[in-house]
Amino acid sequence: DTAVSQTPKYLVTQMGNDKSIKCEQNLGHDTMYWYKQDSKKFLKIMFSYNNKELIINETVPNRFSPKSPDKAHLNLHINSLELGDSAVYFCASSLTLTGYEQYFGPGTRLTVT
Amino acid sequence: AQSVTQLGSHVSVSEGALVLLRCNYSSSVPPYLFWYVQYPNQGLQLLLKYTSAATLVKGINGFEAEFKKSETSFHLTKPSAHMSDAAEYFCAVSVPNFGNEKLTFGTGTRLTIIP
Numbered sequence: 001d002t003a004v005s006q007t008p009k010y011l012v013t014q015m016g017n018d019k020s021i022k023c024e025q026n027l028g029h030d031t032m033y034w035y036k037q038d039s040k041k042f043l044k045i046m047f048s049y050n051n052k053e054l055i056i057n058e059t060v061p062n063r064f065s066p067k068s069p070d071k072a073h074l075n076l077h078i079n080s081l082e083l084g085d086s087a088v089y090f091c092a093s094s095l096t097l098t099g100y101e102q103y104f105g106p107g108t109r110l111t112v113t
Numbered sequence: 114a115q116s117v118t119q120l121g122s123h124v125s126v127s128e129g130a131l132v133l134l135r136c137n138y139s140s141s142v143p144p145y146l147f148w149y150v151q152y153p154n155q156g157l158q159l160l161l162k163y164t165s166a167a168t169l170v171k172g173i174n175g176f177e178a179e180f181k182k183s184e185t186s187f188h189l190t191k192p193s194a195h196m197s198d199a200a201e202y203f204c205a206v207s208v209p210n211f212g213n214e215k216l217t218f219g220t221g222t223r224l225t226i227i228p
Contacts, residue, residue: 004156033216041151041201043218056215090156097214099145099164099207104156 003027004105006091012111013081020077021108023091031055032074033092033102034066043090049074050097078110086112115140115206119219127227132191134222136178136204139185144206146187147216148178151201160202163187174198199226 004025013019025032033056034046048056052068063079074091088109092102120135138144145164149157161172168180174197178189187204204219 041221043157043203043221045215045217048215056213058215092157098209099214101147101159101162102216104149104158106156107154 004091004093004103006089006105006108008108009106010109010111012113014113015081015083017081018077018079019081019110020075021089021091021110023074023076023105025072025091025093025103025105027093027095027103029093029103030071030096031094032068032071033094034074034076035090035092035104037088037090037107039087047074047076048097055097081110081112083112086110115144115208115217117204117206117217117219119202119204119222121222122220123223123225125225125227126194128196129193132176132189132194132198132224134189134202134204134224136187136189136219137185138187138204138206140206140208142208144208146178146180147205147207148172148176148187148189149203149205149218150174151203151221153200157203160189194224194226196226196228199224 031050033048047066049068065077068074088107091105094100094102116139118137147162148160161170163180171177205216207214
């Protein structure tokens with residue numbers, strides 16, 4: 001069983017389009033995250049949610065809108081895609097907010113042309 | 114604010130040799146420290162974690178790391194490298210912050226194993 005899954009794995013789209021990435025975890029965790037990994041492999045947190053509540057919004061442009069319909073799901077919608085949005089986006093989850101390791105999904109490689 | 118520095122963006126070792134990947138952290142309070150591994154085109158997998166228990170932490174695949182407060186270091190070691198260890202390794206830090214904890218990652222170290 002996959003612990004943290006993301007769809008799609010690859011996403012190629014044109015500038016200006018709107019796209020969504022879905023994430024699901026079956027670990028029973030309370031907390032979920034979105035990270036962006038750039039072309040130099042640098043990983044930066046974008047958002048965290050705890051029990052469907054937004055906890056961290058790391059100065060991400062408001063074109064990015066996360067949504068958590070329940071604590072097992074955290075989706076990421078991106079409006080008006082730009083070239084600079086091209087990256088690998090990782091979803092992760094942890095038992096709760098404090099001191100626990102995070103489990104990562106396989107990533108979604110977004111390419112904006 | 115917390116931060117992590119990984120010295121050496123690329124490290125090459127011969128198969129069977131010692132692996133040493135360096136990580137130094139900065140934190141105003143006692144941190145939690147993690148090492149993750151990323152194989153090509155995959156997500157990150159936890160190797161080991163330090164959360165204020167024993168300072169020598171053993172992880173998966175024969176890796177271990179030692180927390181040294183005086184040196185603000187958390188270096189990753191493995192006595193004998195295997196070809197399957199070739200990957201990108203990330204050190205990460207988080208600190209207790211009333212529910213606003215976040216993982217801050219280092220820039221990563223690519224480990225190459227020479228046959």
